[in-house]
Amino acid sequence: MNNASGIVSYGYNVPRYRIRAEEIARVWGADGKRISKGLNVIEKSVPGIDEDTATISVEAARMALKRRGIDGKRVGAIFVGSESHPYAVKPTGTIVGEAICASPEFYCADLEFACKAGTAAMQIVHSMVMSGMIEYGLAIGADTSQAAPGDTLEYTASAGGAAFIFGKEGVIANLNTTASFTTDTPDFWRREGAHYPSHGGRFTGEPAYFKHTQGAARMLMEKIGTTPSDYDYAVFHQPNGKFPLEVGRMLGFEKKQLDTGLLSPLIGNTYSGASPLGLCAILDEAKEGQRIFMTSYGSGAGSDAFDFTVTGEIGKVDRKKTLREMIADCERVDYAIYSKMREKLRRD
């Protein structure tokens, strides 16, 4: 019995609007150049008024299906990870399922684990494919995150998402191993009904992001006996442009392994979409035999680490248009338009 499962196709979506970190700083009387440099974030993506986690998920899923000519009816599971599902009660996955014509025969639930819900979805559909429950499974990580006006998170909280189809046939990247590191750490949270999240300030760094990312990464490498030099690419959760480079260095990765998957300087923190989008940028240029290391991070807190090997099937995927080209095709907005788009203006 063939138990191997991996990524058969991938798709992505990043809204076309951008706001520069310096423009946000201008409004709040902060030193924009210093903040932008400190975070290593030039600008962040902003969803249009008619975009949300469901629309981003559907666009990413349709791209993934289309580029391999896979009929949505063959998708047996849809798991969408996000902290900004459009409904508090009514799954985003049901909308995606109908939009890709997978309905009604598919397993489905929405996931939430801050910024790592998308990678948790990948682990679930991967397992379902391995067990033989389904032929193809769709895992999505997408968000349109909100940050309180003037909060440090406002410089980075952005929008975007990635979709991965897992299967056994036509695999472009084998998922060799995955490992998770999870604890109860209150570094960032949002209570039911609260519009904006709360966070523990500096507490979000050392005991949260760095501890869990390194924990999962080391756990995985110990499990299979690899070292950073075994990988051609590595991608980490990117709440800003600084943390992923730091954690990569702490683990022993070189900057050149991290550059391809590092998108946060250009689009900010896409939350559940962050490390998955980085993986998409890597798959856009990866070649047969190359090995990819990925570790997500979700506040609360936990990290999922993955080890992939790219196969010869990657040559069969239409990669003429890339994620970086989609990101480059953007339109900048000022803080006033951004406030309207993100419904930050009170009208009642």
Next chain:
Amino acid sequence: MSAPGYWREIPQRYNLLASRCGVCGDVDFPPRVMCQKCRRESIGRMERVGLSGRGNIVTYSILHTGMPAFSDQKPYVIAIIETEEGPRLTAQIVDCRHDDVKIGANVKSVFRKVNEDGKEGIISYGYKFTLVKE
């Protein structure tokens, strides 16, 4: 729009589901149960087909006032689009500079939020279009 009304139209709103007459081959959007040309002869011979979402702009207008659902997006572009399968439909053109919208321009469908029934009601999703850049 009521939840059941929205729900009934999901196939055409999400996936541009049209009908094709099994007698003359004409495609209609929104889908019909009977062909306007073949009438009774087409009954029972109407098939469901999904439009590809590709087409071009027949004509368009830039709206500075309009329906409440679009008021935060004004000025916005509404166009009549001829799909590659034939049927024409009216839709918003998004993510574009208004100067780039031209008669004859190629467009493709995108999945967007079309309306929200207040802050507590259902969210309606459906097709809008964007310019295809070559």
